[in-house]
Amino acid sequence: MEQEYDVVVIGGGPGGYVAAIRAAQLGRSVALVEKERPGGVCLNWGCIPTKAMLRSAEVLETVRHAEEYGVKAPEALLDYPAVVARRDGIVRGLTDGIARLLDANGVTVLTGHARFLDAHTVAVHDTVPPPGDENGPGYAAPPADGPPRTTIKGRNIVIATGSRPVAPRIDGGDLPGVITSDGAFGLPEVPRRVVVVGGSAIGAEWAGLLHSFGAEVTVVEIMSTLVPAEDVEIARMLTRAFDKRGIRVLTGHTVTGIRSVLGGLSVDVEAVGGGEAGEVPADVVLFGIGRLPNTEELDLDRAGVAVDVRGYILVDDQLRTDVAHIHAIGDVTGRRQLAHVASHQGLVAAGVICGHEESIDYSVIPAATFTHPEVASVGLTEARAADEGHAVVAARFPFAALGRAHTYGATEGMAKVVADSRTGRVLGMHIIGPGASELIAAPALALTHDATLASVAATIHAHPTLGEATLEATMSALGLPVHTAPRRRRSHRP
Structure with missing residues (x-):
């Protein structure tokens, strides 16, 4: 007989695990289906590992300028494998901590890929291990076919499957050395020359980080400043700060193609509007633009859940989909793709499921970009x-x-x-x-x-x-x- 739960949460990222814990705290029986490690993209390939590496970069820069503080220190040298080991140790510790929190709150955790069979039934399939190659850590995937390992029922269901970076659709976008922001975590060493495509938060953070580690960095941003979503004065100041640090910034430019050349890659750039064009040499091209929701392999049509043309799930201010007992939170909703927004949505969704009159207000959402x-x-x-x-x-x-x-x-x-x-x-x-x-x-x-x-x-x-x-x-x-x-x-x- 299928096990039935008050709440089934699909996805264990910063939205999903928070929703599961809160629903359990409010007295509901809860199952969480996660195909990889708890914590989602933010903890495993995003917020936390980048901040761990940025801290290493900050310490390196501080030691390099120690004499300005009256401290004489030996020459500062980067030990990149040690940076990676520290980063991975932090991630492991935090993911283990989330697993303990879920267990302490009585949440049943099922490892596997979830697919809807109907509006209340979820099949849990075994997953294919991720490749973990130079293009990134990869994501576990469901097998092409075959029966599920188990099925469960949920009186209420929360979809929290997150998003993934967009692969570039340009000539040369599939060449070796062309990676997404997730792929940057698989770099075995610091590249000598890096072109970062996209100067918003993700791209700007990686540009500053790799520059501190010794790479020659060029940022290509289609808008007139870095972090274009920010107040224009702030964005201009960051653009000037990057230029002062020696990071080449090509704002108002776009990448039109990438070619393999002797000794690396050549990136074709062009000014917006068809103006000045040029080439930038690189060993690695890192795309930090855009993400897509992880909704294709959920079989949402079987549950009657509607999505927009990009695949984002449509929700109201109480995170309900057009199926009243199914909620969606986090990146799959297409609102603000920030971990703290997903967590707050998780709290609201759990509260609504448990009969509370809650909703989310998107007018006050803090954002931070961890550049220098x-x-x-x-x-x-x-x-x-x-x-x-x-x-x-x-x-x-x-x-x-x-x-x-x-x-x-x-x-x-x-x-x-x-x-x-x-x-x-x-x-x-x-x-x-x-x-x-x-x-x-x-x-x-x-x-x-x-x-x-x-x-x-x-x-x-x-x-x-x-x-x-x-x-x-x-x-x-x-x-x-x-x-x-x-x-x-x-x-x-x-």
Whole structure:
């Protein structure tokens, strides 16, 4: 007889395992089907391993500049195998920890690939091990045919199968040495020359990381700045910072083809609009653009679950699909493809399944890009706020005017606040500089609770800290700067 559960979760990434644990905490019987290791892309091939390697790069850069801090150190040398070993050890420890959490909460974990048989029944198939070749860690796949190992029933089902990077569809995109961001984890050594295609968060992080490790890096980005989703001032500052570090940045350019040549690869680039064209030599070409949802092999049609033309599952603000008892969370929903969004969606979906009146608000989602300097933001950009009809006031505070930044040895960057001058409500905060990814949490809380410039300015911040930058930017927006000279505030009125 098929085992029946209150909740069946398909996918054990940052959305799936969180949803499973929360549903179990709320008293439901829960099964989680995961075809590989718990933690999903974020933990195994994304957020955590890249940050582990970025930390190694940060330590390397610090030692290289140790004399600036009055410390004499021997020559800093990179031990790339040791970096990889440390990274993999961290990932193993965290995946093991998630497995223990699932067990401690009474979640039944089934290893295999899930396919719908009907709207309540899921077949669990054995999977084919991933190849693990130079093109990346690979993903376990279901066999082409054959009966399932087992079937289970779910009164409610949560789909959390995530996404995968898009392979390039250009001439030469299948050549050896052309990889996706996942494939970068399989590099046996640091390449001498790398072309990174795409200057958004993933591409920018890999570009900075490989440059710190000694690679000659060129970034090709079709938009006019790196991280084009960020506030334009922040994006321009990061673009200048990359150029200053010696990372070649070709914004407003696209890759038209890749050719194999003696000694490596040649990447054909062209200015947007058919302008200037050229070639960039490379040993590795890393594509950091776009992802596709993992929905094709779920047999969603058997469950009656609708998808859009790209394969993303359609959901409402309570994460319900068009089949009331089936929810979808994370990258497969096509909303914000961020691990923390998937986790929050998992909490909401589990709560809704358990009878709570919950929904998700996408207006306050912090984002961080772990470049050097870091970039983080929450809420509206200055341009977006003006487009939405706000009477915008924007002000900024440079880290160069902050005592803690000087003691830290990192004065590059600024904090920028965007607010509505009529109501005083804070609409967005944008940071580029040391610790930006940590600093953004407080502004996110402020936006969640509709804080005003006055209420933020009235909040005492510890001194000396990097967090004072957001306070000072807020006071400047009020026309009351203390640690910078008065300047005309930028404002827009509808």
